[in-house]
Amino acid sequence: MLTLPRWQNWTITGIVLLSLLLALPNLLPTAVLNYLPQWYAANIISLGLDLRGGAHLLFDVDVRSVVRQRLTDLSDSIRTELRKQQLQVREIASDGTSLTVSLRDAADAARIADIIRNLESGLLDVTTVAPTTLRVAYTQQELTRRRQQVLDQSIEVVRKRVDETGTKEPTIQRQGDERVLVQVPGVENPDDLIKLISTTAKMEFRLEGVGATILRPTKEGWDAVWPELAKSERWQKESNKTLIAEEICRRQATACMPVSRRVVVSGEELTDAQATFDQQTNRPIVSFRFTTSGGRAFCRATTDNINKPLAIVLDERVISAPVIQSAICGGSGIITGSFTSQQTNDLALQLRSGALPATLTVIERRTVGADLGADAIRAGTIAAVVGTALVVLFMFLSYGPTFGGFANLAMAVNLLMVFAGMSVLGASLTLPGIAGLVLTVGMAVDSNVLIYERVREEQSLGRSAMSALTAGYERAMSAIIDANLTTLIAGVLMFGFGSGPIKGFATTLSLGLLTSMFSSTIFTRMVLAQWMRWRRPRELVI
Amino acid sequence: MFKPVRLLPNKTNFDFLGKRRLALVLSTILNIASIAMVFVVGLNFGIDFQGGIAIEAKSLKGDADLAETRRIGSGLGLGEVSLQEFGAKDTILIRIQRQKGDEACVANASRLLTKAMGNGWSMKPVADTQSGNLELTAPGRISDDQAAKAAAAVGLPENLVRSGTSPATVALEQDQRDEWCQQVGILVAKDALASAYDFRRTESVGPKVGGELLHTGIISVGLVLLAIAIYVWMRFEWQFGVAALIALVHDVLTTVGLFAITQLEFNLTALAALLTIAGYSINDTVVVFDRVRENLRRYKRLSLVELLNVSTNETLARTLMTSGTVFLAVLALVLFAGPVLYSFSIAMLWGVIVGTYSSIWIANASLVYMHFRPDRVRPDDDEKEKTRITDVEVRP
Numbered sequence A: 001m002l003t004l005p006r007w008q009n010w011t012i013t014g015i016v017l018l019s020l021l022l023a024l025p026n027l028l029p030t031a032v033l034n035y036l037p038q039w040y041a042a043n044i045i046s047l048g049l050d051l052r053g054g055a056h057l058l059f060d061v062d063v064r065s066v067v068r069q070r071l072t073d074l075s076d077s078i079r080t081e082l083r084k085q086q087l088q089v090r091e092i093a094s095d096g097t098s099l100t101v102s103l104r105d106a107a108d109a110a111r112i113a114d115i116i117r118n119l120e121s122g123l124l125d126v127t128t129v130a131p132t133t134l135r136v137a138y139t140q141q142e143l144t145r146r147r148q149q150v151l152d153q154s155i156e157v158v159r160k161r162v163d164e165t166g167t168k169e170p171t172i173q174r175q176g177d178e179r180v181l182v183q184v185p186g187v188e189n190p191d192d193l194i195k196l197i198s199t200t201a202k203m204e205f206r207l208e209g210v211g212a213t214i215l216r217p218t219k220e221g222w223d224a225v226w227p228e229l230a231k232s233e234r235w236q237k238e239s240n241k242t243l244i245a246e247e248i249c250r251r252q253a254t255a256c257m258p259v260s261r262r263v264v265v266s267g268e269e270l271t272d273a274q275a276t277f278d279q280q281t282n283r284p285i286v287s288f289r290f291t292t293s294g295g296r297a298f299c300r301a302t303t304d305n306i307n308k309p310l311a312i313v314l315d316e317r318v319i320s321a322p323v324i325q326s327a328i329c330g331g332s333g334i335i336t337g338s339f340t341s342q343q344t345n346d347l348a349l350q351l352r353s354g355a356l357p358a359t360l361t362v363i364e365r366r367t368v369g370a371d372l373g374a375d376a377i378r379a380g381t382i383a384a385v386v387g388t389a390l391v392v393l394f395m396f397l398s399y400g401p402t403f404g405g406f407a408n409l410a411m412a413v414n415l416l417m418v419f420a421g422m423s424v425l426g427a428s429l430t431l432p433g434i435a436g437l438v439l440t441v442g443m444a445v446d447s448n449v450l451i452y453e454r455v456r457e458e459q460s461l462g463r464s465a466m467s468a469l470t471a472g473y474e475r476a477m478s479a480i481i482d483a484n485l486t487t488l489i490a491g492v493l494m495f496g497f498g499s500g501p502i503k504g505f506a507t508t509l510s511l512g513l514l515t516s517m518f519s520s521t522i523f524t525r526m527v528l529a530q531w532m533r534w535r536r537p538r539e540l541v542i
Numbered sequence B: 001m002f003k004p005v006r007l008l009p010n011k012t013n014f015d016f017l018g019k020r021r022l023a024l025v026l027s028t029i030l031n032i033a034s035i036a037m038v039f040v041v042g043l044n045f046g047i048d049f050q051g052g053i054a055i056e057a058k059s060l061k062g063d064a065d066l067a068e069t070r071r072i073g074s075g076l077g078l079g080e081v082s083l084q085e086f087g088a089k090d091t092i093l094i095r096i097q098r099q100k101g102d103e104a105c106v107a108n109a110s111r112l113l114t115k116a117m118g119n120g121w122s123m124k125p126v127a128d129t130q131s132g133n134l135e136l137t138a139p140g141r142i143s144d145d146q147a148a149k150a151a152a153a154v155g156l157p158e159n160l161v162r163s164g165t166s167p168a169t170v171a172l173e174q175d176q177r178d179e180w181c182q183q184v185g186i187l188v189a190k191d192a193l194a195s196a197y198d199f200r201r202t203e204s205v206g207p208k209v210g211g212e213l214l215h216t217g218i219i220s221v222g223l224v225l226l227a228i229a230i231y232v233w234m235r236f237e238w239q240f241g242v243a244a245l246i247a248l249v250h251d252v253l254t255t256v257g258l259f260a261i262t263q264l265e266f267n268l269t270a271l272a273a274l275l276t277i278a279g280y281s282i283n284d285t286v287v288v289f290d291r292v293r294e295n296l297r298r299y300k301r302l303s304l305v306e307l308l309n310v311s312t313n314e315t316l317a318r319t320l321m322t323s324g325t326v327f328l329a330v331l332a333l334v335l336f337a338g339p340v341l342y343s344f345s346i347a348m349l350w351g352v353i354v355g356t357y358s359s360i361w362i363a364n365a366s367l368v369y370m371h372f373r374p375d376r377v378r379p380d381d382d383e384k385e386k387t388r389i390t391d392v393e394v395r396p
Helices: A006-027 A063-084 A106-119 A140-164 A191-198 A219-229 A241-251 A292-304 A341-352 A370-425 A431-460 A465-497 A501-535 B017-040 B066-074 B103-117 B144-154 B174-193 B207-235 B238-262 B268-298 B304-314 B316-336 B339-369 B381-393
Strands: A054-061 A089-094 A099-103 A124-130 A133-138 A171-175 A179-185 A203-208 A213-217 A256-266 A270-277 A284-290 A310-314 A317-320 A332-335 A360-368 B052-059 B081-086 B088-096 B122-125 B134-137 B168-170 B197-205
Touching: A006 A370, A006 A501, A054 A140, A054 A191, A063 A089, A063 A099, A063 A106, A063 A133, A063 A140, A099 A106, A106 A124, A106 A133, A133 A140, A140 A171, A140 A179, A140 A191, A140 A341, A179 A191, A191 A360, A191 B144, A203 A292, A213 A219, A213 A241, A213 A317, A219 A241, A219 A317, A256 A292, A256 A310, A270 A341, A284 A292, A284 A341, A292 A332, A317 A341, A360 A370, A360 B174, A360 B207, A370 A431, A370 A501, A370 B197, A370 B316, A431 A465, A431 A501, A431 B268, A431 B316, A431 B339, A465 A501, A465 B207, A465 B268, A501 B268, B017 B238, B017 B304, B017 B339, B052 B174, B066 B081, B066 B088, B066 B174, B088 B174, B103 B122, B103 B134, B103 B144, B103 B174, B144 B174, B174 B197, B174 B207, B197 B207, B207 B238, B207 B268, B238 B268, B238 B339, B268 B304, B268 B316, B268 B339, B304 B316, B304 B339, B316 B339
Parallel strands: none
Antiparallel strands: A054 A179, A054 A360, A089 A099, A099 A133, A124 A133, A171 A179, A203 A256, A203 A310, A213 A256, A270 A284, A284 A332, A310 A317, A360 B197, B052 B088, B052 B197, B081 B088, B122 B134, B134 B168
16 A cells, blocks of 8 residues: 555654754854754854865875884994993894894894893894894884874874864864874965974973073963964964963963073983873873983983972973972983873873974875855856756656656755755765765656656556556665665765765765655655545546 | 656657667777777876876966966976866966976975075985985074975975084985975976966875875776676676676776766766766666566566567666656756866766666676576466456555
């Protein structure tokens, strides 16, 4: 039978109404939206960069150089350690992925291998490739962990920097193993942004108030004054952090602390910082490590200034000022305090993010001007309206006002559902996405065509109106499902493999096909059943 | 109110399969020509797939002077620079070939550096062949500010240009230098054209990404074809799957051939069109196959060719109508969606036409040549079908 059970009718009506509700904010003018609650009105489809203008930048994170630097540091420590133990090696060479240690005496091989292994226990693979040659490399696990960390850290740094520009709705995403994707709407000339992103932040360790001092804002002070300051035009474009810091301290000296003019160690000497736990007290701490020269300078400064605060200055603001408990001479140390583990994580990240952990190279760049975006919206809208109008007209002419009308109604419901779906998924609409929408308009009515043609056929075999309709729905179903699923296969694979513009297209196409299976078959079936009950035609004009 | 208009009479009786040899010859020629064109003429790959730079620029006053701009472009030392009008008389699309990280690129960067920083500033590749290192020379000590400014002038990450003594070494791997040279290309082109044009869209794709996109593109086309063929095989018989695959390959190949002949830009959206064609052109085929399966049970005594003919005729209206609606939608895209989507729309339009053709001739004809014989039909199926029809008919 054509007629569906009552609960199904209610469910179908419910789905359509829900879609209308979800899609409505996209269709209402802003004047009306302003009267609606924010949580509802904000639920609109965002436009892609090609429609609103903006920059799409794909950065390659140079993880190799991080590994290489680490190997260089390692070869330094191996030399130092072996000298301490009075063992000799001929040469330590690095090829960027491993170290080759050439020994003078094959008899030392086992002992030296042990010493090296213990330098970073558990992280190093030491193999004997020849009697007097050792190969030292980081374990695969350690390399993976390191890569992950470098990427996370890069993303964090990039995010922080983009956020500070006050750009609205930036997208910063990891892509693959060593890439960061940055999408910033509204930015037409990304050169400044690229510069900002790839700039190294300046980190310094300074003693508090020793000798000649300067004022530097505390983190809280900066956060309190900067938002106000950033509103004025003069400061908006200012990228010189020193000037900004001085201005903040001029306006509100109480938010600042005096630090020594002399820099104890600069951030470039810091090789690592990690949030961990104190083994005795089990409290969250931050451990850090310096290069050899940095360690030496740090040792001197801490020996002379026990019980005095040491200011950690990042981009001219004091992010922390722990008190020196004892001389720190091993090249590494810890920062203790009443931290939560969240705070130690943040601090470690900030210490590390003093510098980008690796060089970021732009490998893909796409920028669209806002007026070009506006042109694209106009062109896309015209194409969509004309395409829809042509299809609507075609359906009316081919199947008459009643059946053509129902098919067109179903297509409208389908568009509504696509809008609703995109709002819910938070997908953004791109120009290829509009093309996908136009295509779904043409494809959505295909299901109705299949049903109607079957009805025509059944009716010409001499069936009654009701029986022809019922048979039409039932027998067209398998072809409809097959046809939609095959196209959907293409859509889903496109989404999985495609990048950028293809994704936007695949989204609207796949979504449109999925919803059309509902609107063109189930929804029209309900409408037609009601219509049949109302009109009770003997013969269908189709 | 008006009556529905019918494009076709209620019952048609075309001998489609009788013309299958003609269709096969035609399609074979089309496909071979397509492959030949791809190899002889080649595809006009967009920057998505081969890397390079594309700049859409709008003339600041009046129409764009193509000849003059072409002259400037070819003198930039950026290799092949192609120009075309893009959608309007005052708008051009400048395409610049993928930049190599060679000495020419560094020489360009050096010119930019001298222009931005003054005499005495220059850069050159470091002589050792292993790395892509650069050597930056300044007239004196390089201050922090100067380092930052110099880096910005040539599009290098700031942390790579160190302040201090001159000459300074800029540490780059060779592949990083290849990528960086795309940015140099953009800067050089914009510098030369800024007085006459407003830049509306700038895209650059480095060698790494370009290679990957082409690679995944080819894989995804293959996977889509295979997945659809497997689906059809599972829903019907294996012969149907093979026939569908042949029709799909036919559609995709000729579309690629269209790109080779017209030299329309083959970019990411063109790839999207290719995948959509694969997914959509199968629709009509599936509708015909569905009917073939139904008729196999209904008409036992018809020869395969006759049976396919009957099925194709019975579904002809459907095939034309469904293709018609999509054709109209795509036509709107071709006419109004603008130059960015032009390749995509033209390809789709072709795909809809060739997809309809291949459903009627290629897919069906393939079935004939595979000596398709249903092995699942049992003799009593005829009876069953009859009872089923009467079943429905006695209902009020």
